[in-house]
Amino acid sequence: MAxxxxxxxxxxxxxxxxxxxxxNVFNLESIQAVLQAAAMERSAVIVQVSMGTRKYVGDVERFVKLIAMMAEPLTVPVCIHHDHCADFETCQKSIDSGFASVMVDGSMLTFEENIRLVRKVADYAHAKGVWVEAELGSLPGFEDDFFSEENHYTDPDDVVEFVRRSGCDSLAVAVGTSHGGIKADRDLTIDMERLQKISQNLPGYPLVLHGGASLTAAYIDTINRYGGKVESMKNVPERLIKETVRSGVCKVNMDVDNFNAYTAAVRKLMAERPEIYDPRKYSAVGREAFMAEVRHKMRDVVLSSGRY
Incomplete structure (x- = not known):
């Protein structure tokens, strides 16, 4: 299937x-972790590339080919998606590089400017059979190296017009999550009433939730116990992310928990086994932790395990 x-x-x-x-994937080990998790959980999966990873790997077209080659033997569905493309040129290059899906990030534009950008991308993408995700509203927190304090919730009354005029195939909505967490005294929450209204206004239409990592405290504690200085942040707990799938959410972006799991495992090994110098040994430990967290998300949060 692949x-x-x-x-x-x-x-x-x-x-x-x-x-x-x-x-999100960024190297060989992270690709292996996500694909192996999908195979073991018998789950479809979206392998996602961020703008940060695009800069990190350099040649994104070759990176897409690597993901595709590694996914080929799998019997579960795999989709390769580019996240947060902020302009037409980046979207165009991503489409031409072989991505099956691109996300147009016009969240910082006006309503009309966002529609025009997404429409232009959609016209180009659809001619090549590529899916287009758009975003209406914006999330606070970090996206790669950019931090935003702005939290503009998606207005349920705007979604029908936006989808119709922009031609997007799925819509990322802002209903309470954040990118990478924010400083807060308590966990964030989902505005379920808002999400349900959006879903009711777009029956059968796939919604997307960004900022789906819950910032597991145990990983941050382990990182800091073994020499790290990662600041504790708050986001929406997993039980609330799980509830969103009942209201039309078909895709949940989950990134930071996987990275924290990887880093915690590597830091622990390096502290306990200071004689290790072979990067394959600590990379393998990081890969296993990354994979275990992805499997947990599939099985216990988005409920996609055992569907294929």
Whole structure:
């Protein structure tokens, strides 16, 4: 089955009441972790590339080919998606590089400017059979190296017009999550009433939730116990992320928990085994921790395990 378009897996997810995890990858080990997790959980998966990873790997077209080659033997569906493309040129290059899906980030634009940008991308993408995710509203927190304090919730009254005029295939909504967490005294929460209204206004339409990592405290504690200085942040707990799949959410972006799991495992090993110098040994430990966290998200949060 392997490589698919998002529409093929979103329809099944919507009908059966689960969502697909979208997991950012950045190197060989992270790709292995996500794909092995999908195979072991018998789950479809979205392998996601961020703008930060695009800069890190250099040649994004070769990186897409690497993901595709590694996904080829799998019997579960795999979709390769580019997250947060902020302009037409980046979207165009991503489409031409082989991504099955691109996300147009016009969240900092006006309503009309956002529509125009997404429409231009959609016209180009659809001619090449590529899926387009758009965003209406914006989330606070870090996206790669950029931090935003702004939290503009998606207005349920705007979504029908936006989808119709922009031509997007799925819509990322702002209903309470954050990118990478924010400083707060308590966990963030989901505005379920707002999400349900959006879903009611767009029946059968796939919604996307960004900022789906819950910032597991145990990983941060381990990192800091073994020499790290990672600041504790707050985001939406997993039980609330799980509830969103009942309201039309078909894709959940989950990133930071996987990275923290990887880093915690590597730091612990390096502290306990200071004689290790072979990067394969600590990279393997990081990969296993990354994979275990992805499996947990599939099984216990987005409920996609055992569907294929």
């Amino acid at each position: 490589l698919v378009k998002p529409g093929e897996i979103f329809k099944k997810a919507y009908q059966e009441g689960y969502a697909l995890g979208a997991f």
